[in-house]
Amino acid sequence: MTTMAQGTAAPAMRGSEIRRHELAAFLRSRRERIAPEQVGLVRGVRRRTPGLRREEVAQLSAVGVTWYTWLEQARNIQVSVSVLDALARTLMLDPSERTHLFQLAGATDPAPATSCPSITPALRAMLEQLEPFPACVQNSKYDILAYNRTYALLLCDLDEVPPQDRNCMVLSYTHDEWRSSIVHLEETHRLMAARFRASMAGHLAEPGWKMLLKRLRAESPEFCDIWDRHEVVGASARRKEFRNRYVGRVTVDHTDLWLTPDLGPRMVTYTPADEESRRRLEKLHDIAQGSRVP
Template sequence: MTTAAPEQTQHVRRRELAAFLRSRRERITPEQVGLPRGTRRRTPGLRREEVAQLSAVGITWYTWIEQARAAHVSAQVLDAVARALLMDPAERAHLFALAGTADPRTGADRPAASGTALKVVERLAPYPASLQNARYDLLAVNRPFAQLFGDPAGLPPADRNCLWLLTTSERWKRDFLDRDEMLRDLIAKYRAGMAEHVAEPAWKEQLGRLLRASDEFRELWQRHEVAPMSPHVKRYMHPRVGLVRLEHRNMWLAPQTPAHRVVAYLPADEESEERLERLAELPDEQPAG
C-alpha cells in the first residue's frame, strides 16, 4: 500500500480549501453582509474582491487562496475569512482542518456535547461512564461515575480533567491503587495525542498548567514516552464499598478531530459488579477533587 507524498497531500488540501471557499462565497448574498447588490452583478453570491474587503485581506492573496496557489494560510486570515463568509462552527472547523492550521479562537475546539452522547453516557448505568474529549476533559459523567470517583460538577471547569485529577487530587492519588502506573500511562497517551494538536492554544494552555502544578508531571513529561489507546484493568478502593476492579473501554463518537469519546468502566469480576450495585443504593458522592 502506497501513501501520498507530503507535497501531493498539501496540493490536495489547497485544492479542497479553494473549492470550499468558492462554494461558501457563492452562497452569501451582498445583502447578508451589508453590501449593495447593484444592477450589473453576474457572479452568484459575493465577488472575490468583496470577500477580501470584508476580511481585510489583500485581493491578490485571497485570489491565490481560491486558486490553490497559497502555500500556507495563516490562522488570522482564516479567522477573518470565516467571519466574512458567515461560517457556522462546523464550516469553520472544516476550513481550519483543510488549511492544516489550529483555530486560535477560544473554545473553538470544545463543541457542546450532543444530546445523543449524553444519553449514551446515562444509559450505561449501573456502570460508571464519562464523556471525554481528546485532552481527557470530563465533559459529562453519569451518576455511577460520580458516586465512585467523585462528582466533577463540583469542581472549577479547568479542573474537570482526568490528567489534572490524577496529578493533583488527593482522593484520586489515594483511592486509585495503581495510580503511579496510570499517571505514567495517561501522560504517554496524552503526548501521543498531542502530536496532532501541538500548536493549538487549548492544548498548550492545559500542558503549561500541568507542568506548573506538578513536579511529578514535569518529570514524566520529560521522558517523551508515548503509548496507544488500549483497555486495561484499574483497581479502585472506594471508602464505602471496598475494592472495585474495572476495565475501561473507549467508544469514539466521531472519526474527525475534535472528537468525543465515551469511556465506560466495566466490572472485571463478579465482586466488583456486586459492589457497584451496592454503591448505586448509597447517597450521592462528594466532588472528585
C-alpha cells in the same frame, strides 16, 4: 514558473478573503442583535445603531477601536485566540456560534472542551442505560464531555469540579481526592502521559493542546518529570482499581468505544471485574441517585 506559483496561490488567497468578509458580516450581525442594556450600557436618545456600537464592542473586549473596525471591514489582519475569546464573550455567542467564529478566523479554540457534537441526547441516554457501570465520554486530550451518575462519584464528586477542570490529566495530577482514589497512581500517571504524548503528535500546533500541556507543566512537577521521559503508548483496554470513599475498593475493566472513525471522542466504560466490585458499584449507583445516605 512565476506564473504557476501565482496561479497556485490565487485560490488560497481568494478563500482567505472570502473568510474575512464572512467573519466581518458575522461580527456585525452579532453586534447588532445585542441591546446595550444586556451588557450594562445606557441606550441614550441619539443611538441609531440597532445594537452595540463598534467602539462599545472594542471597549468591552479590551481591544483597540481601530483594530476592531478593521476586523469588521474584512482587513487582512492577524487575530489572536485571546482576542477571539474576548469577542465571543462580549457578543454572547453560544457554543455553535463560538465554533463558527474560530473557524472563520482560521484559529483553534483554546478553551477546554465542554461540549461536543457527538454528545447527542441518544448518547446521554446510553450513558444512563449503562448504570450502575461508570461511563463517560472523553476526547483525545482527556476532557470529560459527559458522564453518568455512577462515574460522577467514582473518583470524586465530579459535579463539584468546575467544567474547565474536568480533564482526567489535570485531575489525576492536581486534584487530591481524584489522586487518592487511584490505587496504582504512579503507573497510571506514566501510562496517561505516554498516551497523551502519542495523541498530541497530531495536534502539536493547536492552542488547546499547548495550553493544557503548559498548565500541567506549571502545576505538577511530577508531570514534568514523567513528560520529559518521552514515553509513548497507544490506546489499550486494561484493568483498573479505584478506592472509592463511599463503597471502598472496586476493580474494573476499562474499555474505550470510539465514536468517530478517527481517534477523537470516545465512550469510556468501567465494567466490574468481580462480583464484589459489582455489588459495590450498585451501591455507589444507589448513593448517586440519592436513595441511600452514605
